[in-house]
Amino acid sequence: MPRNASAPSAPARTAKDEPTRRQQLAAKTRERIFRIAIKEFADKGFSGARVEGIASRSKVNIRMIYHYFGGKEMLYVEVLEHVLAKLREAELAVELDEKTVDPATGILQLYDFTEGHFSAHPELLCLLSWENLNRARYLKRSKVIPAMSSPVLDKLRTLIERGEAAGELREGIDPLHMYVTLVSLAYFHKSNAYTLSRMFDTEMLAPAWQAAHKAQAHELVRAFLTGARVPELAAHF
Template identity: 70%
Template sequence: MKRASARSTSAASTAPTTQRQKLAAATRQRIFKIAIAEFSDKGLSGARVETIASRSKVNIRMIYHYFGGKEALYLEVLEFVLGRLREAELKLKLDVDQIEPVTAIVQLYDFIEGHFATHPELSKLLSFENLNRARVMKRSSAIPEMSSPVLSLLRTVIARGENDGSLRKDMDPLHLYVALVSLCSFHKSNAFTLSRIFNTDMLATQWQEDHKAQAHEMVRAFVVAGAPQAPGSNAGRGSPELGSAAP
């Protein structure tokens, strides 16, 4: 009886703790979800902790309790949205033993393009951070590390394509990745202004599909073996580290 009583007492004491932990996790997640929307709409300077707290239905002190403050919450949001892109890219995995290299690169483009289309907050947050010269992002040690697996993946595909003769020589993975992201994101992040300038709805489904088909042609034309290389091209020489002198 004593043992049964002890077990009952133990279960009773841990149950409230577990319930409190679940409630705390749910509260934190609710705050974080609202914060993503607020920061992507207004940036770090425009967003207000009071608004995030009000929309999350919590006391403002809870935000400081869970995240340490507005800037710390903003940085966590940045790391999350960029980490979600990296995870999505790596799930693609580009089976280098099964997919032809040119197709693998086009498939990576499609995956990134789809991610930007379904997560517009990514482009918005990056735009705000660029306006502020990555002031907050510089505090993150996690964000630079996120890029390594993706570049390694591309490096493997490029090496295999060079070996089998399907890809042009001396492509730099970072230059190629930046080009892919540019083709994926520019027409989305600037759609409202471009639509106004050219009097064309660039967010229309058909326009987006046509642009995607054109991007496919551009990617294939650039990476395929025999594609012309610009004079003085820096491809294959690598990229200087941030803050280092260019060679």
């Protein structure tokens, strides 16, 4: 190629490459409906939420909800997929198997993340509570949610195996049992805080109480990970 020849330039963008104003408005409308739906389903559950209410708060015609989502049930399933995908996406960003972090600390980092995510996303707590009351009736209709969990367990399993091999963790820790334990410790005192606060006349959502409970959870998890196995429990695993 001659020295003064210029390199081929990238093809210029045309009007066809740009989203049309109608497409932009449609995307914004769909996003607005979706955000309102998350709050409605979190506040009222599937049975209590009404398509009419979602449409009214979104300032759209009811037909638009069916146009964009196919109906109430499909919208609800998409909401569940969205909030759980956000949780899984953020979980996978936690460097559980980072070589510079000891295994127990890495597992506690996963607990800290989960606890913080629940604090920042109370709608997730509500949606999970409603769906448990429904016995996962609508969660079962999602094909993508089960696949979201495997990578998290794989990372936790890697960390546990590394800790066991180095003698830093006790043997026989099951990744799924460990994950459920972490979520339980991060979930219950938040999802049931209103009732527990009234029962024990203690404001359990107060930052100081939440911080103290988090510190206790750290002690419990670290003691479990590094302590000796209880013979009576070993037979169950």
